[in-house]
Amino acid sequence: GIQCEILDAPMDFNQLILKNTIIENISAWGIFSRGYRINASNSVIKNCGETALFLAQGGIYDFRHCTIGNYWSGSVRQTPSVVITNYYKDAFTNTIYAGNLEKCFFGNSIIYGNYENELLLDNQFGGSFEYTFDHCLLKVKTPTTNTNYINCIYNTDPEFIYKSTHLLELLPQSPAINKGKKNIALLINKDINGNNRMMDDAPDIGAYESI
Numbered sequence: 511g512i513q514c515e516i517l518d519a520p521m522d523f524n525q526l527i528l529k530n531t532i533i534e535n536i537s538a539w540g541i542f543s544r545g546y547r548i549n550a551s552n553s554v555i556k557n558c559g560e561t562a563l564f565l566a567q568g569g570i571y572d573f574r575h576c577t578i579g580n581y582w583s584g585s586v587r588q589t590p591s592v593v594i595t596n597y598y599k600d601a602f603t604n605t606i607y608a609g610n611l612e613k614c615f616f617g618n619s620i621i622y623g624n625y626e627n628e629l630l631l632d633n634q635f636g637g638s639f640e641y642t643f644d645h646c647l648l649k650v651k652t653p654t655t656n657t658n659y660i661n662c663i664y665n666t667d668p669e670f671i672y673k674s675t676h677l678l679e680l681l682p683q684s685p686a687i688n689k690g691k692k693n694i695a696l697l698i699n700k701d702i703n704g705n706n707r708m709m710d711d712a713p714d715i716g717a718y719e720s721i
Contacts, residue, residue: 511536511539511555511558512533512541513539513541514526514541515546524547528550528551531553532553532556535557537560537584539564540556540561543564543569544566545567546570551574552702553702554576554578554579554702554717555577555578555591557581559587561591562580562623563578563591563592574616574695575701575715577620578591578621579668579670582624590625590630591622594614594641596610596639608636610638611638614640615644617646618644618695619715620686621646621649627650629650643659644662644691645689647663647666648664650665663686666685667685669681669683678718680716684714688710690713696708701718705719
């Protein structure tokens with residue numbers, strides 16, 4: 511997939527921008543970020559053998575109208591689709607590098623798959639750990655009502671067209687339809703297929719607008 515790390519440069523000089531992008535069929539990580547800055551919209555990450563989105567050692571992240579639907583069947587997946595931490599452990603030296611999670615925003619996005627828990631937040635060090643899930647559809651082991659989660663839908667199948675072949679458009683009965691937040695969609699008024707998501711009062715959650 512995509513690997514992005516700060517190395518020796520300040521975070522301000524590092525930025526990955528993803529628009530209308532599909533990352534799929536990856537044996538390990540779809541995106542691995544180590545203290546980076548990522549802005550993603552209308553993007554899809556699917557069919558990854560390990561973590562679809564691994565955000566390590568803090569960083570600054572903004573994901574809007576993204577669909578992470580991980581139904582990997584090539585082996586037994588033992589990691590959640592999305593992992594967010596404020597540290598990174600070097601597997602070769604066992605050195606631990608800590609960082610600040612200055613911002614991690616998910617808006618009108620789907621995180622789902624065939625693992626029991628598809629979202630892991632791992633805050634083991636001091637410093638900032640700022641995250642928000644706003645009008646998202648999430649698969650989590652234990653739903654929460656804390657203020658970092660705003661009008662989210664928990665553990666409800668998003669009703670993708672066909673999981674086994676990773677077609678992640680929404681069926682007409684999907685609970686994600688018309689459940690997005692309009693203000694999040696204002697600057698992303700077309701979906702990944704070019705369909706207008708502002709035709710009705712509320713956009714759909716995810717990268718695909720149901721037509």
